[in-house]
Every structure is written in C-alpha cells, then in structure tokens.
Amino acid sequence: MFWHHALLALLASGKALAIGQETCLSFEPSSSAFSIVSKGKAAQIFVSNDEWPGVQLAASNFVSDIHSVTGVAPSISNATANSTSLHTASFPIIVGTLGKSSLIDQVVNNSKLDVSSIQGQWEAFMTRVVDNPLPGVKKAYVIIGADKRGSIFALYDHSEQAGVSPWYWWADVPATPHTNIFVAPSGCSHGSPTVKYRGFFLNDEQPALQNWAMEKFTNGTGAALTGSPFNHFFYTKLFELTLRIKGNYLWPAQWSSAFNVDDPMNQFLADFYGVVMGTSHEEPMMRSIPVEWGLFGQGPWDYETNSAFIYNFWVEGVQRAKPYESLYTVGMRGNGDLPLGPTTNIALLEKIVSDQRQIFTDEFPGVNITTIPQVWTLYEEVEGYYDEGMRVPDDITLMWTDDTWGNMRRYPVLSERNRTGGAGVYYHYDLVGPPRDYKWIQSTQISKVFEQMSLAVDREATRVWIVNVGDLKPLEMSTEFFVNYGWNATRWNLNNLDTFVSSWAQREFGLDAQDGKEVAAIVANMTTFLARRKPELLNSTTFSLTNYREAENVAAAWSATNQSAARIYNKLTTAQKVAFFQLVYHPVQAGYTLTNMWIAAGQNNMRAFQARLSANNLADQVEALFETDYDLEHEYHSLLNGKWDHMMDQTHTFYSYWQEPTQNMMPPVQKVSSRKPNIFGAMRITPEGTLAAWPGDNEYQCSNGYNCPPPAITLDAFVPFGSRYIDVGMGGSVPFTFTATPNVSWAKVSTSHGSLSASNPEQRVFLSVDWSKVTGAEVAEIWFNATATGISSFQLPVYLTANHTTVPSTFKGFVEGDGTVSIEAAHATRNTTVGEVTWTEIPNYGRTLSGVTPWPRLGNNEANYTAGTGPSLEYDFYNFNTIGQAGNVSVEVYVSPSWNANGADRPLGLGVQVDSQTPQVTYFFPTPPPGADPPQWNGNDGYVANNILTFSGNFTAWPGAHTLKLWMIEPAVVVQKLVINTGGVLPSYLGPPESVIIS
Structure with missing residues (x-):
C-alpha cells in the first residue's frame, strides 16, 4: 500500500472526491455514519447469485478498490435472504438490481423501502442505510440499481469517492489512501442520465494504439484473419474504463480491425461487462467496413448492383449481434470512409434503410422493431442526403455531427425535436483528414466542448453521444469530461467549468484545493495554446516575428505554464509523477518544446537574413529542441518499464499536406559565418517591428531597398508594452563594445552600453519615454556607437518619435x-x-x-x-x-x-x-x-x-x-x-x- 505525507491535508479534510456526482462517503466517523471500513475491519458485501454478471464483476472490483485504498479487503459472497453468512454479518452491504436480484427484491419488500425514485428509470441508482432490511439482519447499507448499469455505476461511483480514479490502469493514477471509509445514512442517488447512450470511438489507430496493443496484448502476430491486436484482453480494460467514467457505449477500433472477427469473445464480454456496442458512421448493421467486407464480401460494395450479397452480409451481422445489447448503425456509405457514389440516389438510400428494417423484422420475430435502438449518422455527405430530402423512420435516432474540428454543423430544429428516436451527436477530438491530421496530443478546450454540447442538450440532441478519441491516450481528461457531461449535464455550467479540472486534479494527484486550481489554470493555458492552432499546423511564421512581440509572448506564456507544471510535478510522489506526466506534464512540455522549436526556427531564418551572428545560436537551439521533442517521446515510452511504449509514436512536424508524414523532420535553419567579418561593419542594428537591419542595404529598409535612411520608430503614450526595443548584434566574427546615447533627456534607454562577443552576440536595448517631458510629437536621436579592435568606430542613429497622445480626464x-x-x-x-x-x-x-x-x-x-x-x-x-x-x-x-x-x-x-x-x-x-x-x-x-x-x-x-x-x-x-x-x-x-x- 502506497502512503505519503503529502496527502495528510487531504485526508484530514475527510472529504470524498467524485466528479459530477453528490458525495456520500467520508473518512471520519460520525454518530450516524455506516462503516465500510473502520479500525482495520471491513463490512461484508453480499450479492445475489441471480444478479447480472456485470454487476457481480463490478462488486468484485469494488472490493479490490477498497483494498487498494485502505489495505483491508471486504469479503464478498453470493447470498439469499436466508443465508447464514448474511445473518451473522455485522452491518453488511447488500448490492443488487431492482427486479433482477432476488435478494434486493426481498429487501425492498421486507423493509418497505421506497424505490419509486428509480423504478423503471434508465441507469438510475439509490443507496440507503436500511434498518431491518431482512429478518435477522439489524442494519445494512443497500446499493440498488434500477437496471444493470445503474448498479454498476453505483458501485464505481463509490470506488471513485473512496479514492480510486477511473484511470487507475489507463493512466496509472495511484489510489488515495484512507484508513477508514464511512457512508452517510441517506446514501447517494442518481436519476437517469442526460444522454441515454454515452461513449467514445477508437479511431486512426496507427501508429500509436495499434502498435502498443500488439506489443502488450498479443504474441506479436495479432488476430488470424485481420492481424489486429484488439482482442478481449485489450477490450476488457476498455470496457471497465468506459463504465467507471459513467459511459455505456463504444464504437470499436476499425482500421485493420473488426471487433467480432478479431476475437469472438469481444462482443460477449462487452455485454457481460455491460457496455452497449455500436459501429461507426460507415459500418452498418454491426459489420466492420472495410475490413469484414474485404474478408467476406463478394462483388462491389454497391447496393444498386450487388444488393443480394450485401443484404445477406448485413443479415449475418444482425444474427451475430442480436443476443447482445447493441445500437445498430443504419444507412450506407462508400467503402473506406467515402461517399457512396458521385451522385445522390435518395430512392436507393431509402430502400437500403427499408431493407435493413426488414432484416430486423425477420431476425427479431415478435419484437416491435421500433424498440430496437438504431442510429443514422449524418456525417459529411450523408447530411447532404438529409438536406436534399432523404428521410428515415421516426424511431431511428438522427446523429448530427461536427465538422471534424469540434464545430457542430447542425442541431435538431424545432420541427425535428418530436421524433421518437430523438437525436444525437458525433464529435471529434482526433482527426485524419483535411485540412490537417491532428492526432498527437490534447488540443481540445473543454470550454469549447461545453459550449457545443450544452447546445446539444438545449436542442434535445441527447439520445446518443459519441466522441472520436483516436488512440484514447493522451485525451484522458477531455474524454472523461465529454462522457461525464452527458451523464449529468445539470452539474456543469459556465461558472463552474474550472472546478471540473481542479476536482479532477485533486482526485488524480492528491492535491489540495489551491494546487488543484493551479492545475486547472495549467490545463486551460495548455489547451488554449494548442487549440489556437493545432500542433500539426504550426510553422516558423505562424506567430509574427516582428509585430506585437507575438512570437516572443507566445513562447513566454508557454514557458510560464511549463514552469508552473514543473512546480506541481516536482512536489509529487514518484507514483503520482507517473500519472501527472501522462495527463499534464508531457502535453505541456511537448507543446512548449514544439512551439519553441518553430518560433526559434523562424527567428533563426529572420536573423540569418539580417546577417546577425545570433542566428547561429538559434540554429543550435532548434536542433536541441528537435532532439528534446524525441526525448519526451522516449521518456513517455519508458514509463513503468515500457508500459506505454508506442503511445507517442505519432509524427507531428513538417506536414506537406493533410496526411501525416512518415517521420518527424526538423525545420530548416541557416547559419551566418562566424569567421568572416561583415562587410558593413561589426554592429547590426535591428529595430522592433521590421525585417530590416542596418547598416547595409536590404529590401525591407525602404521601398527602394538601397540608399535608405537610418531606422525610425514611433512610440505613443498608449502602446500596451510602453516601450520599443532595438536589438544590437554582431554581424560576423568581430567582437565590439557599444554605447547607446539619446540626444534628449526624455528618451530613456534600458542600457547605455554593452560588450558583444561570440559567447554573447546580441543585446536588446529598450527605449521608453518620460511622458511628462513631451508635448505632442517630438523626435529623439539615439546614437549607437560601436568600437572594435583594429577597425574604425561606427555610429548609427535611430530616430524615435514620441507621440504624447492624451484623452480627456473624464473618459473611461x-x-x-x-x-x-x-x-x-x-x-x-x-x-x-x-x-x-x-x-x-x-x-x-x-x-x-x-x-x-x-x-x-x-x-x-x-x-x-x-x-x-x-x-x-x-x-x-x-x-x-x-x-x-x-x-x-x-x-x-x-x-x-x-x-x-x-x-x-x-x-x-x-x-x-x-x-x-x-x-x-x-x-x-x-x-x-x-x-x-x-x-x-x-x-x-x-x-x-x-x-x-x-x-x-x-x-x-x-x-x-x-x-x-x-x-x-x-x-x-x-x-x-x-x-x-x-x-x-x-x-x-x-x-x-x-x-x-x-x-
């Protein structure tokens, strides 16, 4: 068991942490609290043997969770109302599903417990301390789900409150240790979730997720027919995570993979765990496209010419899936995430859906097919079919989509909100497609997700939510937010979004409230910086190198955020550092390194053009940052003896078009001769706001490009920075000293002299103004004088116009x-x-x-x-x-x-x-x-x-x-x-x- 003094403040608070849910657990006793663990002893847990297998599994995991928190493992056993072990237990915990568990039904009947708040509700649960729940049992803590997942969510909610993160395996978050765990007599409860089906889509699995899974879950060969590594050993980890974050729905990996073909246990275990399976927007009737069609299809994927074989292909998909809880994708797209054809044939498309409905009728005899969950995803050209008049039966959910960049194309309008199938959302955190793939690190702001998805809630698109998360890692926090918001949209609003991240930070890293707020600020900055332009789209001139100090300010903001993240990282325990590195520190350092590399490359090219020797240092810096970028990847892959090897394989520099390059490449850099003197003298003068440098000619000094006057800059009283700068630099091999001397007292220089050499080739001189001495617009000369051994001294004036603008004293x-x-x-x-x-x-x-x-x-x-x-x-x-x-x-x-x-x-x-x-x-x-x-x-x-x-x-x-x-x-x-x-x-x-x- 891992303990650490840094957690003492959190332990002393006695407060359980659960994100998006009211808490009922605590860690300090009270006169009325029920003891789950106290003084080294744990309450016994009982589950009926006729309970859902997934609930029994979750109950077993709950026992493991309590043990990881307290070091004490509760006993768990099947029982009936007459079991001796139940009668001899001291204040047991009884877990089960209403209408499924005979044990729970007997508790309700015997105690007259009011369960009307959850009866018949989708995935709802309630818990209570109940007196005399069964004959011979004095008191018990009863955990009741309205259905299978209601019971499962209740158990995992208690695990989270106790101190076990949903990401304990997927991000190696250590359990928060506690000696005792108590629960309030009133317990916890949750009604039906805001969104009925909530989950995520594994997609774009190469090169990271697939290579990682091949190494960790196979002998290196993958499935016999597909070569896919995504077997049931992989998926059971994913099913548990889905349920722990209050999700219930999954689109499985599809490229080079086929969920049911890769491993015949996959579908069975999804249902066993309690996860509803679906397929992506291009994979109708629970068949993988293009993989399964490539394996088993005959003829073209063209319903107009090959309908008989495609129809039977779909029949087999439904037959395979019908024993299990599934949400069927209907409709049809082209093979390989493409439009169905060059023209729209609405009559054919409507026939396709009609034929698919006939399959349901034939394969589910006696079942009203309107009760079989079905979804039609209006993705890209499919939305166009809808716009041009295609319609599907009213009970089929219309899943509206974003533009693949997090901006919803459509929500249901008023006339579409009375459909019995309702509406849903397909959203993206990851993309392979134009204008540029973005797959590397988290670049989505949860504030943007909230803004778009709260509109979905307002406009009643709440039947199905799915988010494309690519490899899942490193999108852990944003994935949880998406699912958590769908679980209970009433919990989050514009005034408390930050508390999602700060609470998450406290839960994951054992931080106090103040440090949790700092992590929220770090994450907000990081995602702002990465979302303003995806890392894959950065180049050396994205941020202006000359105007508004933009590039330098961007780099400075990244540096401050990185320092803040380092402060948190350095105060954590070894185990916490592993989780923090994955969830916060790596994306901050990676984004900081990449952005600095591109900015340094731009500055290098600019300074080389200006014949400034400091360009060479920047060239070295670019190369060092390029190597650091890989060092961070290697560090990630080396965590925990390589547990996450390959998860950062994604390339992310120097794209030439939308598709990923096969290798990272360093931005091009240039160097200035460090051995040759500059033909126009030792000193280079570069004023703020220009690509030009003096002396000598270049095209940016003036419109002629030659015989231009000395540089001139202007500063008015309301420039936000309050200053201008002049960069004084070496132009070649000759070191020199310089002075900067204004000819008027109101012109101020930050330094009046300096000495430049190969080890210090550049110095920045800030110019400011004593505005009390300036009326209107006045001009100053600042003379820069260079003295070097063996060559003549050199002088250059820089003209500074100070424009003392004023506003009336009454203006605000x-x-x-x-x-x-x-x-x-x-x-x-x-x-x-x-x-x-x-x-x-x-x-x-x-x-x-x-x-x-x-x-x-x-x-x-x-x-x-x-x-x-x-x-x-x-x-x-x-x-x-x-x-x-x-x-x-x-x-x-x-x-x-x-x-x-x-x-x-x-x-x-x-x-x-x-x-x-x-x-x-x-x-x-x-x-x-x-x-x-x-x-x-x-x-x-x-x-x-x-x-x-x-x-x-x-x-x-x-x-x-x-x-x-x-x-x-x-x-x-x-x-x-x-x-x-x-x-x-x-x-x-x-x-x-x-x-x-x-x-």
Missing part, C-alpha cells in the same frame, strides 16, 4: 495605441439584457482570453432579434487617428467558426454599430453545398486551421470618444475579440494585444 474605456483599438470581447463597458437573455462570458475559451455568447440560448422563445432590439454589448473607445486621416475606421470582429447549426434559415448573425450609425448586420458563415464545407473552411489558412472567423465593416469615427456596440441577432454566436483599425493594424496571427483601458 479603451484607448488607441499603435493605430488600433484592440478589445477582448468579455471586457464590455456595458452589457444590456433583454428579457432573460444576456451576453455571458465563456471562460478559457478560444485563442486569447475567452468568448461571449448570448445566454440562455433558448431565451426569447428561441426567436431571433433584429439588430438594435436584442441584448447588446457596448465598448467605449477613444481614437486619435482614422484610416488615411479621412474619418473612417474599420471594425474587425473575431468570432468562433461556428456553423449555422440551427438550420439554413437561421444563419448566425451579428449587428455591429458605432455611435448612432445604423447597425451593420453580417451573417458571417457561408452557406456550404449540402453535406460539404464552404471553401473558406478548408486550407492551411482557413477557418478551422486558424480556429477563428473574422469579418469587418467600415464606420465613421473622427478622433475622439465613441462607443462600439454589438447586437445579438441569433443565439449561439461566440465573439472572442474586436479590433478597431485606425490605420495602423499590422499582420499577426492572434491580432493586436488588448489596448490600454482607462477605468
């Missing part, structure tokens, strides 16, 4: 700096509510800070507003300039790339207004062809690659104070940022940093 709001007013959308001056609808912040969402969205989304009776009548956000701003000084500004609005998911007749829109001018209304998401993406969605610079959509409008705003207004039109729009261009906005990935706010 955002102030222009650098020719722009940049605003985070959450920082509104005023937020006006209409009826019950108000703009609300989604924390830790999007690319920079957060998002704002109208809430509740079903407010105003789901009706929209006209611009100027609905809820509004107002932002007071003050500008000094206009574009071309002609009185106009442009307003660019950064919105999430959300689709028109409430139907084509309800496109997302937003009204933008400056002062009393007429609001400009924009419906920003283009209408795509049926079942396809708009052109702007795709590409390396499209909506999803950039994880943002922007639109702009022009307004009159002469210098002075103004108000920018955003008007709600449609719900579900999410605004992240606003940029008012007064003539100086520069290119960047994230947009200008937020402007100075006077409050």
Whole structure:
C-alpha cells in the first residue's frame, strides 16, 4: 500500500472526491455514519447469485478498490435472504438490481423501502442505510440499481469517492489512501442520465494504439484473419474504463480491425461487462467496413448492383449481434470512409434503410422493431442526403455531427425535436483528414466542448453521444469530461467549468484545493495554446516575428505554464509523477518544446537574413529542441518499464499536406559565418517591428531597398508594452563594445552600453519615454556607437518619435495605441439584457482570453432579434487617428467558426454599430453545398486551421470618444475579440494585444 505525507491535508479534510456526482462517503466517523471500513475491519458485501454478471464483476472490483485504498479487503459472497453468512454479518452491504436480484427484491419488500425514485428509470441508482432490511439482519447499507448499469455505476461511483480514479490502469493514477471509509445514512442517488447512450470511438489507430496493443496484448502476430491486436484482453480494460467514467457505449477500433472477427469473445464480454456496442458512421448493421467486407464480401460494395450479397452480409451481422445489447448503425456509405457514389440516389438510400428494417423484422420475430435502438449518422455527405430530402423512420435516432474540428454543423430544429428516436451527436477530438491530421496530443478546450454540447442538450440532441478519441491516450481528461457531461449535464455550467479540472486534479494527484486550481489554470493555458492552432499546423511564421512581440509572448506564456507544471510535478510522489506526466506534464512540455522549436526556427531564418551572428545560436537551439521533442517521446515510452511504449509514436512536424508524414523532420535553419567579418561593419542594428537591419542595404529598409535612411520608430503614450526595443548584434566574427546615447533627456534607454562577443552576440536595448517631458510629437536621436579592435568606430542613429497622445480626464474605456483599438470581447463597458437573455462570458475559451455568447440560448422563445432590439454589448473607445486621416475606421470582429447549426434559415448573425450609425448586420458563415464545407473552411489558412472567423465593416469615427456596440441577432454566436483599425493594424496571427483601458 502506497502512503505519503503529502496527502495528510487531504485526508484530514475527510472529504470524498467524485466528479459530477453528490458525495456520500467520508473518512471520519460520525454518530450516524455506516462503516465500510473502520479500525482495520471491513463490512461484508453480499450479492445475489441471480444478479447480472456485470454487476457481480463490478462488486468484485469494488472490493479490490477498497483494498487498494485502505489495505483491508471486504469479503464478498453470493447470498439469499436466508443465508447464514448474511445473518451473522455485522452491518453488511447488500448490492443488487431492482427486479433482477432476488435478494434486493426481498429487501425492498421486507423493509418497505421506497424505490419509486428509480423504478423503471434508465441507469438510475439509490443507496440507503436500511434498518431491518431482512429478518435477522439489524442494519445494512443497500446499493440498488434500477437496471444493470445503474448498479454498476453505483458501485464505481463509490470506488471513485473512496479514492480510486477511473484511470487507475489507463493512466496509472495511484489510489488515495484512507484508513477508514464511512457512508452517510441517506446514501447517494442518481436519476437517469442526460444522454441515454454515452461513449467514445477508437479511431486512426496507427501508429500509436495499434502498435502498443500488439506489443502488450498479443504474441506479436495479432488476430488470424485481420492481424489486429484488439482482442478481449485489450477490450476488457476498455470496457471497465468506459463504465467507471459513467459511459455505456463504444464504437470499436476499425482500421485493420473488426471487433467480432478479431476475437469472438469481444462482443460477449462487452455485454457481460455491460457496455452497449455500436459501429461507426460507415459500418452498418454491426459489420466492420472495410475490413469484414474485404474478408467476406463478394462483388462491389454497391447496393444498386450487388444488393443480394450485401443484404445477406448485413443479415449475418444482425444474427451475430442480436443476443447482445447493441445500437445498430443504419444507412450506407462508400467503402473506406467515402461517399457512396458521385451522385445522390435518395430512392436507393431509402430502400437500403427499408431493407435493413426488414432484416430486423425477420431476425427479431415478435419484437416491435421500433424498440430496437438504431442510429443514422449524418456525417459529411450523408447530411447532404438529409438536406436534399432523404428521410428515415421516426424511431431511428438522427446523429448530427461536427465538422471534424469540434464545430457542430447542425442541431435538431424545432420541427425535428418530436421524433421518437430523438437525436444525437458525433464529435471529434482526433482527426485524419483535411485540412490537417491532428492526432498527437490534447488540443481540445473543454470550454469549447461545453459550449457545443450544452447546445446539444438545449436542442434535445441527447439520445446518443459519441466522441472520436483516436488512440484514447493522451485525451484522458477531455474524454472523461465529454462522457461525464452527458451523464449529468445539470452539474456543469459556465461558472463552474474550472472546478471540473481542479476536482479532477485533486482526485488524480492528491492535491489540495489551491494546487488543484493551479492545475486547472495549467490545463486551460495548455489547451488554449494548442487549440489556437493545432500542433500539426504550426510553422516558423505562424506567430509574427516582428509585430506585437507575438512570437516572443507566445513562447513566454508557454514557458510560464511549463514552469508552473514543473512546480506541481516536482512536489509529487514518484507514483503520482507517473500519472501527472501522462495527463499534464508531457502535453505541456511537448507543446512548449514544439512551439519553441518553430518560433526559434523562424527567428533563426529572420536573423540569418539580417546577417546577425545570433542566428547561429538559434540554429543550435532548434536542433536541441528537435532532439528534446524525441526525448519526451522516449521518456513517455519508458514509463513503468515500457508500459506505454508506442503511445507517442505519432509524427507531428513538417506536414506537406493533410496526411501525416512518415517521420518527424526538423525545420530548416541557416547559419551566418562566424569567421568572416561583415562587410558593413561589426554592429547590426535591428529595430522592433521590421525585417530590416542596418547598416547595409536590404529590401525591407525602404521601398527602394538601397540608399535608405537610418531606422525610425514611433512610440505613443498608449502602446500596451510602453516601450520599443532595438536589438544590437554582431554581424560576423568581430567582437565590439557599444554605447547607446539619446540626444534628449526624455528618451530613456534600458542600457547605455554593452560588450558583444561570440559567447554573447546580441543585446536588446529598450527605449521608453518620460511622458511628462513631451508635448505632442517630438523626435529623439539615439546614437549607437560601436568600437572594435583594429577597425574604425561606427555610429548609427535611430530616430524615435514620441507621440504624447492624451484623452480627456473624464473618459473611461479603451484607448488607441499603435493605430488600433484592440478589445477582448468579455471586457464590455456595458452589457444590456433583454428579457432573460444576456451576453455571458465563456471562460478559457478560444485563442486569447475567452468568448461571449448570448445566454440562455433558448431565451426569447428561441426567436431571433433584429439588430438594435436584442441584448447588446457596448465598448467605449477613444481614437486619435482614422484610416488615411479621412474619418473612417474599420471594425474587425473575431468570432468562433461556428456553423449555422440551427438550420439554413437561421444563419448566425451579428449587428455591429458605432455611435448612432445604423447597425451593420453580417451573417458571417457561408452557406456550404449540402453535406460539404464552404471553401473558406478548408486550407492551411482557413477557418478551422486558424480556429477563428473574422469579418469587418467600415464606420465613421473622427478622433475622439465613441462607443462600439454589438447586437445579438441569433443565439449561439461566440465573439472572442474586436479590433478597431485606425490605420495602423499590422499582420499577426492572434491580432493586436488588448489596448490600454482607462477605468
């Protein structure tokens, strides 16, 4: 048993941890508490022998869990109401399913226990301390499930509260030790879950999951027919995890695998454990496509020409699955995740579904086939079939999908919400496809998942949820959030999302509340940085190397997050470090390393172009970071003597198109000669904000590209950074000393001199202004003088214009700096509510800070507003300039790339207004062809690659104070940022940093 003093504070709190569920366990006695374990003794556990096998298995696992927490193993045995062992037990625990367990039914009948709250409910449970539950039994703790999984979830919920993470095997989370475990007399309970079927999809299994499973679960050969390693030894680990995180549904691995063919025990054991099996959107009638068709099919996968054989192929799939609890995919797609054909034949597609229904009728005699769970997944072109008029019977669930990048294409509209089959969601955390695969590390924000899936809850798409998790690892936390939210959507809202992560951190790593909050901040930062552009899409110029210090600030933010993660990591025990490395530290370090590598490569190429010797150090840094990237992969694979070998095999650098490269490649770097003097002297001067360097000619100094004047920069009083910098560097082999001397007292330099050599080839000099000494716009000369042995001294002036802009003392709001007013959308001056609808912040969402969205989304009776009548956000701003000084500004609005998911007749829109001018209304998401993406969605610079959509409008705003207004039109729009261009906005990935706010 593993114990550690770092857990003492947690132990002393006596508080059980369970995510998304009320707790009833504690670790300190009270006068009324029931003892599960106390003073080295455990209550005996009894299960009826006519109970579901999956419940008996979960009860056995519960015993193991209690032992791993306390070091004491409760005894467990089958019993009837008359069993001697039950009568002689001191305060036993009785577990079972209502209507299945004869023991539980006798307890209910004998004690008159009120079970009406769970009777007939899907997966509900209740627990109670019951007096005189059976003749001769004085008191017992009774755990009752309304059905098989209700009992299973009750047991695993108690395990989690006791201190066993659902990820104890899959992420090696150590149990939290406790000496005693008690339960409140009132027990725990849970009604039917929000989403009936909740689970995940293993997909894109090469190169990581499949190679790992081959090593760990086979002799290296895999299944006889498929070569797949995904046998029942693998899947039983997965079934248990699914149930422990309150899931009940699984789409199995499909590429080079076939669930029922790989191992005939797979389907049987899924049902034994209590997991409902399905198949993916392209695999109808419980048959694996393309693998099973490749093995057993005859002729083309074309129902128009080969219907007889395909029909029988489906019959065999239903016959194989019908003894077990299954959710059948209906419809048909092309072989290999492709459209069915070049044209849409709705009549044929509807015949396919009709024939599939006939199979159900024939294979389930006497059963109303509307009670057989069926789903039609409207994925890609299939949604187009629906849009063009294809319909399926009302009892078939319509599963709506995202765009494979986490943005839902559609939700049920009002007219679709009365279908008896209801609606569901297919969502993605992992993708192989355009514009770029993303499979490596976690790059999904749970705030985004909440925003999209809470819309699914609001719009009643709650019958089936499935999320594509690729290899599962390293998407553990986000996978649990998806399933947990479907288990009980009422538990989570915009105000407590952070507590999911902080509670998760406390549960997984034994942290106190404060450190749990720090981990929540680490995870929020990490996923923000990785979601703003997937790691696989990064390149050396993603973040601006010259404007707004963007690349440097991105690197600095990563560094701070990595340091915070290191602090937590270093205080953990050895066992906790293994889990923390997998779940938090590795993705932070990996993202930090990769991003720094790309930024350093960009800086290297830029500095080499500028003939700065420091480019060489950056080239070395790129190479070192490239090696560190592999070191982290190797460290992951070496954990616990190689338990997770291959799980980080995924390549993630230097993609040439959407598909993964076969090997990681280092970004190209350049070096400057360290032995040759620079022909224009020893010193290189590079001002902030330019690709140019002086002296000598280059194309970025001025439009001529030669005979250009000395560098000049401008600083106004409201630039967010409050300074400009000059990089002084070596241009070759000659070391030198330098001085920086302003010609006026108001110009300040951070250092007035320096000495540069091969070991220190670069120094940054910050320029700032004593604004009390400047009126209007004044110009200073800062003379940079270089002195080197054996060569003539060299001088170069840099001209600094200080523009002392001022605002009236009565003004409150955002102030222009650098020719722009940049605003985070959450920082509104005023937020006006209409009826019950108000703009609300989604924390830790999007690319920079957060998002704002109208809430509740079903407010105003789901009706929209006209611009100027609905809820509004107002932002007071003050500008000094206009574009071309002609009185106009442009307003660019950064919105999430959300689709028109409430139907084509309800496109997302937003009204933008400056002062009393007429609001400009924009419906920003283009209408795509049926079942396809708009052109702007795709590409390396499209909506999803950039994880943002922007639109702009022009307004009159002469210098002075103004108000920018955003008007709600449609719900579900999410605004992240606003940029008012007064003539100086520069290119960047994230947009200008937020402007100075006077409050």
